[in-house]
Amino acid sequence: MSSPQNNSKKTKAAQARLPRRPRSLAARREQARAITDRLALLYPDAHCALLFRNPFQLLVATVLSAQTTDVRVNSVTPELFRRYPDPEAMAGAAREDLEEILHPLGFFRAKAKSCHGLAAALCDRFGGEVPASLEELVTLPGVGRKTANVVLGNSFGIPGITVDTHVGRLSRRWGWTRQADPVKAERDIAALLPPEIWTQTCHRIIDHGRKVCHSRKPACIGCGLADLCPSYELFVGVPAPALPGPMPGASMQETEETSKKETQESRG
Ligand code: SF4
16 A cells, blocks of 8 residues: 555656657547547536626736636626726726725735736727737737737637646646647647637636646546546556546545645746
8 A cells, every 4th residue: 555655756756757648640639639528528618717798807807817816806806897997997097096906816016007007008009909819919018828818719709728837737747748838838739629629628628627637636536537648647556447437526625725726826
């Protein structure tokens, strides 16, 4: 029987290793397809966890979500958007008022400054509208590819791959990419998945990363992807079962707490 220290060593070693993967792109696409089909069964209703009503609200909420949780962002944005419903209103807001609303998020001074800068740039350069292209979105202050892809996919229906901490980690565990760099990982994932499932698959991966496939201690035994996952054996030490196990509902409370901690630590 293995001791907790041995289990911990095994987990660390597995985290450092990348799984074997098929050589041919066609075989890798087939393997990825099996995983995305299973994710669709496991997480049929996965969606963007941030509350928003239009592209501007989603853009601001996504920028605010750095280094905090979506739940916390959702706790302040109704008041923020009630008082400052569009870029013009937000650009004209008093900095102290923004800071007061954003205080519960932490880093509230920097976040208030970001909101101001973003709103002003939208007014100055885009007539107060959120642009619907990656090239234009990433020219806005505080907006990188990750934020731009969230807005494109969820507000404009333009497929985007959002490589956040969960999508990057799980994609490496599934052999979809070997890259730690999000831009390179995005390119590898894009080569495997058809564009029409990019946005929804990212939501499903994020759900799986939050609930089951944690950064430090993935719940491989009982994972609904165990039979398809090339990292199962790396973590568990024995080959995966032929059929998926049930989702680990009994440990859901623990996994949600772990997820919250990991999200706060890894966002940015
Ligand atoms: S078996 Fe499941 S929990 Fe374990 S690494 Fe694979 S996807 Fe993650």
